[in-house]
Amino acid sequence: MPEARGSGRAGLARPRPERGTPPAGVPVPRARRAQLHPGAWWLWALALGTAATRTTNPLLLALLITVSGYVVAVRRPHTPWARSYGAFVKLAAAVLLLRLAFAVFLGSPIPGTHTLFTLPEVPLPDWAQGIRLGGRVTAEGLTFALYDALRLAALLICVGAANALASPSRLLKSLPGALYELGVAVVVALTFAPNLIADVRRLRAARRLRGRPDKGVRGLVQVGLPVLEGALERSVSLAAAMDARGYGRTAEVPPAVRRTTAALTLGGLLGVCAGTYGLLTAEGGSYGLPVLLVGLASALAGLRLGGRRTLRTRYRPDPWDARAWLVSASGAAAAALLILAGSLDPGALRPGVVPLEPPTLPLWPAAAVLLGLLPAFVTPAPEAAPDPRKEPTT
Numbered sequence: 252m253p254e255a256r257g258s259g260r261a262g263l264a265r266p267r268p269e270r271g272t273p274p275a276g277v278p279v280p281r282a283r284r285a286q287l288h289p290g291a292w293w294l295w296a297l298a299l300g301t302a303a304t305r306t307t308n309p310l311l312l313a314l315l316i317t318v319s320g321y322v323v324a325v326r327r328p329h330t331p332w333a334r335s336y337g338a339f340v341k342l343a344a345a346v347l348l349l350r351l352a353f354a355v356f357l358g359s360p361i362p363g364t365h366t367l368f369t370l371p372e373v374p375l376p377d378w379a380q381g382i383r384l385g386g387r388v389t390a391e392g393l394t395f396a397l398y399d400a401l402r403l404a405a406l407l408i409c410v411g412a413a414n415a416l417a418s419p420s421r422l423l424k425s426l427p428g429a430l431y432e433l434g435v436a437v438v439v440a441l442t443f444a445p446n447l448i449a450d451v452r453r454l455r456a457a458r459r460l461r462g463r464p465d466k467g468v469r470g471l472v473q474v475g476l477p478v479l480e481g482a483l484e485r486s487v488s489l490a491a492a493m494d495a496r497g498y499g500r501t502a503e504v505p506p507a508v509r510r511t512t513a514a515l516t517l518g519g520l521l522g523v524c525a526g527t528y529g530l531l532t533a534e535g536g537s538y539g540l541p542v543l544l545v546g547l548a549s550a551l552a553g554l555r556l557g558g559r560r561t562l563r564t565r566y567r568p569d570p571w572d573a574r575a576w577l578v579s580a581s582g583a584a585a586a587a588l589l590i591l592a593g594s595l596d597p598g599a600l601r602p603g604v605v606p607l608e609p610p611t612l613p614l615w616p617a618a619a620v621l622l623g624l625l626p627a628f629v630t631p632a633p634e635a636a637p638d639p640r641k642e643p644t645t
Contacts, residue, residue, distance in 0.1 A: 287630050289417035290425055291575035296413035298582030299623050302589040303405035306600040307398040310612040311589075311620060312405045318623040319412040326626060327415050328633040331449040338448055339411025343404035350400035355388050359396060361604060363389025394604045425569055446485065450478045508556060515553030522546020574629050581625035588619035 296319070303315050327333045356370070370385035454474045458464070463473075523546040529539025592613065593600045599613040 288569045288575040289422040291578040292417040293413045294579040295582035296409045298586040300406045300409035301586040305589045305593045312401045314620045315405050322627045323412045333415045336411045336415035343407040347400045347404050354396035358383045359392030361392045361395040363391030365390040391604045512556040515549050519546045519550025577629050578626045581622045585619050585622045592616040
């Protein structure tokens, strides 16, 4: 009789493919190999945001915004979530205008001698001392508010660049197992805003084609209800997909491992917060870096132990290649050089407003910011957008 399929020594000795690896003979698509790791984009953007927090020089901040905007313009993929960069730019502009409005109507703590105009001042009771409504508006106070708001706007634009360049779903797959539940919540939140913006644009375009108003209160109400309905349907579909894939299953680990994981993770996060605070303040420059490194090592150890609870496999994980190292290093180098420049020449990075003087562009800090342009040259160009007028071929 012929031997049964799968029986015998040959059938028993056949090795099973390891979890998380593609099957033998299945090539990895070239487009997938060309994509950059999403964590590299986030590290690059957060490093540029850190550099923005170290200066109030408007010329350096404008250069940081230009660098991040150029990289987004040449490397942003043609996806719905990549359109969120414009929303972050509008949010930064709104923050800038709101900060200037507060300086005009609520006053500024910076004394000044150059009066621009004077508003009628509203008298306040004695318990509201230190607060005023209206009064004298000086050029020094407005300049200080502009510098402070521009720093926050640059930070928001850098975060928007990370949202536009890094795929949220691929970033979720790259997270460690201990942060998987938290990562799902963050990715859903980050994906909701771009989808919401895309729904609003689609519905407004449809209303314009039908000759109906898409602006004003009436247009907002009639557009908002379908957008809310679409968001609810998307949430129900996401919940059903997560339930079908067994989301939330955890493995059994000993109680000692759970306690050690919690202690390492919590202590590491506290150390990272204390070390970051020390680096951002002038008083904590001596202890900031050691505490940050110890806290980071403790948090990574806790995350590695906590990953044992998650029963999750990875199919074709994103590789962290030389380009990812170059992108991350370019942002880290810009942040490190600006931190060094702030300790060596603080006046160049924080121009004074009393007395009022025009800001100057320091040369080597500006060159450090230009290092952030490296991703525009070492990363692959995005795929061309499909032509909607071209019919699909079979």
